[in-house]
Amino acid sequence: MSQDLSTATFSGYRRENGRVGVRNHVIILPVDDLANAACEAVANNIPGTMALPHPYGRLQFGEDLELHFRTLIGTGCNPNVAAVVVIGIENGWTQKIVDGIAATGKPVTGFGIEQHGDHETIMKASKVAKEYLQWASELKREEAPVSELWVSTKCGESDTTSGCGANPTVGNAFDKLYPHKATLLFGETSEITGGEHLVAERCRTDEVRERFMFMFDRYQDLIDRFKTSDLSDSQPTKGNIEGGLTTIEEKALGNIQKIGKECLVDGVLDKAE
Known part of the structure; x- marks a missing residue:
């Protein structure tokens, strides 16, 4: 990236729907946990592809199931993904994921294990994955303005230095990118507890503040509704405490440093939105 922002x-990589990614993955995406082994077998057969196993996709219903679908479709739609092979235990849900990803225009193919069996599914999916990988390897990068850049921040293993060093450094980068219309994402619902009022003050409009x-x-x-006593068993985490943090409020003040000093909160997204 050039210095003059x-x-x-x-x-x-500019994708079919116009968005730009900085990675060029071909992913093997399981619809449910029963498809994990097949997806990992395909990725093992075709080095350079990436399987994304997970423990979900069965015995879900209602909003929980819709969140599952949105998450998988969103993963496939991500501009860092060039093409997708979707594998599920049956065709119905598999096709739902395929159709959602196909709306972006990118290459995507689905396979249902019940219709073909594990071995045939792995064989057919590997063939498609190989074709997708060859195609993706021939794509060329192009220069795009910073206004088309999406940056998401997520901390890990916060300690006493995070709020003084690493997080303010990220916030400084946000402050430099924000005036140039880059899309900057901050997702820390549980980890701003005790500092949420500071984020609310940064919301651009009353409507955004209300949604936040x-x-x-x-x-x-x-x-x-579901806590046994308080958040002490999860926030701060055991690793946070070992690193010197003592309360969730202390952790929150450090986390909020990642949104910089000048950025406003322009919108609020729901999970997997």
């Missing part, structure tokens, strides 16, 4: 560009507080309060209500 007013004319800065980055090198990426709705999302945060919804999380808090869930905790209140």
Whole structure:
């Protein structure tokens, strides 16, 4: 990326729907946990592809199931993904995921194990994955303006230095990118507890603030209904405590540093939205 951000560009892959990614993955995406082994077998057969196993996709219903679908479709639609092979235990849900990803225009093919069996599914999916990988390897990067860059931040293993060093450094980058219309994402619902009012003050409009507080309060209500005592067993984490943090409020003040000093909260997204 060039230093003058007013004319800065980055090198990426422009996808069929116009969005730009900085990676070029061919992913093997299981619809459910029963398809994990087949997906991993395909990725093992075709080095350079990436399987994304997970423990979900069965005995789910209602909003939980819809969240599952949105998550898988969103993963396939990500501009860092060039093409997708979807494998599920049956055709119905598999096709739903395929159709959702296909809306972006990118290459995607689905296979149902019940219709073909494990071995034939792996064989056929491997053939398609190989073709997709060859195709993706021939794609060329192009320069794109910073306004088309999406940056998402997520911390890990916070300690006493995070709020003083690493997180403010990320926030400084956000402050430099924000005036140039880059899309900057911050997802820390559980880890801003005690500092949520500081984020609310940064919301651009009353409507955005109301939606932010709705999302945060919804999380808090869930905790209140199901907690055994408090958040002490999960927030701060054991690793946070070993690193010197003592309370979730202390952790929150460090986490919030990642959104910089100048950025406003322009919108709020739900899970997998």
